[in-house]
Amino acid sequence: MAFDMTMALFRPALKYAMEKNGHGKTLGLKMTEINRGEISLVFPYKEEVVGNPLTGVVHGGVIVSLLDTACGSAAMTVLKTPAVAPTMDLRLDYMHPAEPHKPIYVEAKVYRQTANVIFCRGLAWQDDKENPIAHCVANFMKVDSKSINFSAIAVTQLRRLMPWGQRSSGEQEGGK
Numbered sequence: 001m002a003f004d005m006t007m008a009l010f011r012p013a014l015k016y017a018m019e020k021n022g023h024g025k026t027l028g029l030k031m032t033e034i035n036r037g038e039i040s041l042v043f044p045y046k047e048e049v050v051g052n053p054l055t056g057v058v059h060g061g062v063i064v065s066l067l068d069t070a071c072g073s074a075a076m077t078v079l080k081t082p083a084v085a086p087t088m089d090l091r092l093d094y095m096h097p098a099e100p101h102k103p104i105y106v107e108a109k110v111y112r113q114t115a116n117v118i119f120c121r122g123l124a125w126q127d128d129k130e131n132p133i134a135h136c137v138a139n140f141m142k143v144d145s146k147s148i149n150f151s152a153i154a155v156t157q158l159r160r161l162m163p164w165g166q167r168s169s170g171e172q173e174g175g176k
Contacts, residue, residue: 010034010077018073023065031073037110039074041066044103056100063104063124064092067136070108071120075140078110078118085118085140092136102126104133116142 011034018024018031018041027049033040043066051059068090075085098104105125112119118140125132 010082014073014076018069024069027062027065029066029069034073034077037074037078039070039077039106039108041070041106042103043106045101050100055097057097058100058104060094063094063098063134064090066104066106067092067108067122067124067134068138070106071122071136071138072140074108074110074120075118078113079142083143085142088117088139088141090136090138092134094134095132098124098133099126105129118142 014034015031019029027043028046029041029043031039031041043062045058047056049059049062050056051061068087071090072085072087076083079085103126106122108120108122110118110120120138120140122136122138123129123132124134
């Protein structure tokens with residue numbers, strides 16, 4: 001297999017974006033594999049996302065979020081230039097509840113592309129991939145990257161993470 005420079009540069013950026021920001025950070029998900037058109041991740045069990053405290057079962061919304069994140073990330077890996085790929089449609093079938101106190105594994109793969117849409121399949125399981133918790137099909141829109149200011153997004157994220165990049169409260173309120 002030939003070396004893919006674009007993926008070599010994109011992998012750490014996508015991993016960072018998904019694990020260290022937003023709901024990926026909140027959930028604590030870890031991307032374990034990033035290839036062109038394919039993503040694998042693991043979600044460690046967390047008490048904070050239990051849907052039913054009597055059973056300890058993870059809330060179904062977490063499963064949807066994990067599959068949407070994995071499929072959306074897989075969709076982004078097939079774009080020719082850095083861009084976002086918002087979810088247009090996601091259909092999910094729950095097969096059974098996730099077992100408490102066990103990690104959830106997720107895989108997503110792109111199976112087709114058109115000029116404007118990327119089509120993905122996703123699977124979530126615990127002990128046995130052949131006995132999934134849920135599976136999905138999802139469609140993502142290709143968005144023109146010229147309309148997205150990635151450098152401004154990167155600077156904003158760096159300022160949020162770095163103490164020297166944050167302004168004092170006086171500066172934010174119109175001070176010097």
